[in-house]
Amino acid sequence: MAPTSETLTAERILEATEEVLRRHGPAKATVVDVARALGVSHGSVYRHFRTKAALREAVTKRWLDRTSGELSGIAAADRDPEARLRDWLTALFAAKRRKAGDDPELFATYTVLTGENGTAVSEHIADLTAQLTRVIQAGAETGSFTAADPEATARAVFQATARFHDPGYAQEWRQEGVEADFEAVVDLLVRGLRA
Structure with missing residues (x-):
């Protein structure tokens, strides 16, 4: 193996892993x-990640x-809670659709990997519902929402919108009328939350 001129970091390994998975x-x-993609021995990779599963x-x-990071700014914004909720749900749907549409091979790979990695998925869902909780809490505090x-x-809002962010529904995200369906669900949820 040819020695690499860059320092081997966990981030470089993850980037290379993504490309290899693709x-x-x-x-x-x-x-x-x-x-091999990094030009190092597999032992060097194992120094950063003890197992293939890790x-x-x-x-x-x-x-x-990446998705959580995109959404956290919306959840934390000091804006009208209803607008934040709509923007957050729209951004979640857009992020998932983008991942499925822009790189379908990698999306399919990650669908397999998320099935293997219950901890990463459950932490992701916990982070997303915590963000939603902050938005709904802000709405309750301002009197915009009844919660x-x-x-x-x-959790109920997250589950009610699963069709628009759960990878199991990815095939439906390209169907005609899905945006209208999304808007109808969000409108229904917002009306239900209003004080």
Whole structure:
């Protein structure tokens, strides 16, 4: 293996892993493939990620965190809670559609990986529902929303909109009329939340 001029970091390994997964898919991608792409020994990769499962979990978490990061600014904004809720749900739907449409091979790979990595997925869902809870709590505090239990309400809103963010529904995201369906669900939820 040719020595690499850049320092090997966890981030570089994750970037290379993503590319290897895109090329080979989750069933065939190996740590040796990742090491080869980086020009290092597989032992060097194992110094950063002790097992193949740990590497796959880290790359899955990184992928999911991109969506969480996009949404956190909306959830934290000091704006009208109803507008924030609408914007947050719209951004979530757009992010998931973009991931499925822009890079379908990698999206399919991550669908497999998220099935393997329950911890990363459950942490992602907990983060998203915590963001929603902040928005709904703000609405309850300003009198815009009626929500005796903002956390339970956030979970219900998240579950009610699953068709527009759960990867299991990705095939439906390209169907004609899906945007209108999304708007109808969001309008219904907002009307139900209004004080």
